[in-house]
Amino acid sequence: MNGYYRPGSVREAVAFLAGNPEAVVIAGGTDLVIDRRLGRADPQAPLVDVTGIDELRGVRWDGDELHLGATATVREIESDPAVIVRASALAEAARVLGSVQIRNMATLGGNLCTASPAAELAPPLMVHDAVAAIQGPNGERRQAVADFATGPRTTILGTGEILTNVRLRAPALSGSCYLRQTVRWAMDLAGVGVAAWVLTDRTGREAAVQEARVALGAVAPTAVLVPGLESLLAGAPPTTERLGAVSAAASAACEPISDTRGTAEHRRHVAGVLAARALSIAHARAAGLWPGGLAPVNGRAPAAASSGARA
Amino acid sequence: MRISITVNGDPVVRPVDPSDTLLSVLRGQLHLIGTKWGCLTGDCGACTVIVDGRSVVSCLQTVGQIDGAEITTIEGIAGRGRMMNDLQEAFVTHGAAQCGFCTPGMVVAAEQLLRDGVEPDGAAIREGLAGNLCRCTGYSKIIDAVLSVALARME
Ligand SMILES: Cc1cc2nc3c(=O)[nH]c(=O)nc-3n(C[C@H](O)[C@H](O)[C@H](O)COP(=O)(O)OP(=O)(O)OC[C@H]3O[C@@H](n4cnc5c(N)ncnc54)[C@H](O)[C@@H]3O)c2cc1C
Numbered sequence: 001m002n003g004y005y006r007p008g009s010v011r012e013a014v015a016f017l018a019g020n021p022e023a024v025v026i027a028g029g030t031d032l033v034i035d036r037r038l039g040r041a042d043p044q045a046p047l048v049d050v051t052g053i054d055e056l057r058g059v060r061w062d063g064d065e066l067h068l069g070a071t072a073t074v075r076e077i078e079s080d081p082a083v084i085v086r087a088s089a090l091a092e093a094a095r096v097l098g099s100v101q102i103r104n105m106a107t108l109g110g111n112l113c114t115a116s117p118a119a120e121l122a123p124p125l126m127v128h129d130a131v132a133a134i135q136g137p138n139g140e141r142r143q144a145v146a147d148f149a150t151g152p153r154t155t156i157l158g159t160g161e162i163l164t165n166v167r168l169r170a171p172a173l174s175g176s177c178y179l180r181q182t183v184r185w186a187m188d189l190a191g192v193g194v195a196a197w198v199l200t201d202r203t204g205r206e207a208a209v210q211e212a213r214v215a216l217g218a219v220a221p222t223a224v225l226v227p228g229l230e231s232l233l234a235g236a237p238p239t240t241e242r243l244g245a246v247s248a249a250a251s252a253a254c255e256p257i258s259d260t261r262g263t264a265e266h267r268r269h270v271a272g273v274l275a276a277r278a279l280s281i282a283h284a285r286a287a288g289l290w291p292g293g294l295a296p297v298n299g300r301a302p303a304a305a306s307s308g309a310r311a
Numbered sequence: 312m313r314i315s316i317t318v319n320g321d322p323v324v325r326p327v328d329p330s331d332t333l334l335s336v337l338r339g340q341l342h343l344i345g346t347k348w349g350c351l352t353g354d355c356g357a358c359t360v361i362v363d364g365r366s367v368v369s370c371l372q373t374v375g376q377i378d379g380a381e382i383t384t385i386e387g388i389a390g391r392g393r394m395m396n397d398l399q400e401a402f403v404t405h406g407a408a409q410c411g412f413c414t415p416g417m418v419v420a421a422e423q424l425l426r427d428g429v430e431p432d433g434a435a436i437r438e439g440l441a442g443n444l445c446r447c448t449g450y451s452k453i454i455d456a457v458l459s460v461a462l463a464r465m466e
């Protein structure tokens with residue numbers, strides 16, 4: 001029988017990992033159980049099951065700050081009514097991850113710690129400027145989610161460290177959106193995933209962009225923030241011309257590969273298209289122009305945002 | 312490790328390797344072989360069971376994590392003393408099973424979807440069952456069966 005430990009607190013988990021450096025954290029198991037069976041992870045390594053730790057659980061709002069426990073499930077995130085309205089990109093990414101069964105098991109922490117280039121929750125958390133809390137032998141440290149993954153399947157976590165929570169703020173006059181392009185409608189990894197976040201100066205059609213961020217998934221070794229958007233967008237509404245510049249900047253920020261989910265060229269093009277579309281939806285949400293509800297899946301534009309062209 | 316769980320209403324106490332999957336314990340130790348052994352990668356849904364009111368793929372669920380849980384498999388879906396429930400009957404009347412391999416997982420996933428109050432709408436049911444593959448039926452009859460029960464249970 002392999003070692004298995006189910007700590008009741010973060011302190012116990014960290015102490016166990018300090019004494020057993022070969023031990024591996026398990027949360028939902030939807031990546032790890034497969035990796036162990038296929039030999040991509042050591043099947044003999046002792047498991048530290050963090051799902052019994054109360055302080056790592058749940059989705060909670062404290063004013064305009066969203067607190068996501070590391071073991072919050074993807075299903076909990078997509079179902080939170082305030083996440084749907086105030087951190088829409090996160091809800092839109094959560095609801096397209098895997099199937100109901102997978103989302104019932106899969107956790108936020110597991111998604112970030114696996115650090116797949118296509119990790120669904122990374123781009124929305126990055127545009128929301130989310131901060132990860134990490135606990136380890138040397139106490140707690142915090143790091144922007146944008147700096148968490150360092151490459152495909154590698155993160156900044158050191159030996160014995162665990163991710164404990166992720167926090168972000170969703171201020172008034174802000175809005176976000178996540179769109180992805182897939183070959184199949186469901187149960188597929190993103191060919192391209194794009195999150196956008198906008199802060200405006202007022203509501204209504206004339207609302208000018210104050211701050212904006214766009215992050216791209218599945219088009220580089222890690223999810224990436226598109227640089228230089230502030231100068232393209234700040235001080236005015238996102239006109240067609242400005243959105244064109246956002247598309248070009250997004251395409252330029254890609255370092256895609258070609259695989260079964262698309263050629264590099266196709267991915268670069270789609271990233272640009274979806275960036276403009278996601279940004280205009282994020283702006284509509286920030287400016288109070290969005291009718292409510294989530295955007296259609298698979299990057300299809302709602303009638304309100306474009307002529308209905310397909311991604 | 313010794314776990315104590317409830318399976319289809321019966322208490323079960325067993326020594327297990329906590330890193331074993333629920334699927335292998337159900338089939339190998341408890342001989343509940345209605346839950347199917349399909350892809351083992353979470354993709355096909357043939358191994359779907361209900362754990363504490365949530366559908367999960369038992370091929371990826373380690374048993375150490377569910378000590379104390381209440382589990383329902385296809386063998387317990389109808390409830391005690393009944394052959395079939397309304398959903399299972401609807402699968403029969405709609406011809407929603409051919410080879411039958413996907414059927415247990417499909418029924419269990421659909422039952423939990425119905426308990427969660429899925430909209431009586433083909434698109435919502437399709438989305439809810441996206442994690443259950445069927446190589447035979449083309450899905451339409453399965454969706455029709457689930458839809459008929461969603462509507463009937465609203466009355
Ligand atoms: C059929 C299927 C479909 C999928 N579809 C998608 C998809 O569309 N998009 C997508 O992004 N992913 C998808 N996934 C991948 C997976 O479900 C997600 O990455 C999920 O969020 C992983 O979470 P988990 O809790 O299951 O992680 P686990 O498997 O428990 O852990 C994953 C890794 O993270 C580490 N870890 C977990 N929690 C912590 C922590 N708190 N601190 C430190 N390390 C930790 C573990 O040691 C392990 O290395 C899919 C998986 C399957 C099986």
Ligand code: FES
Pocket residue numbers: 347348349350351352353354355356357358359368369370371
């Ligand atoms: S056997 Fe579990 S999902 Fe296929």
Ligand code: FES
Pocket residue numbers: 407408409410411412413414444445446447448
């Ligand atoms: S009936 Fe054969 S796989 Fe569905």
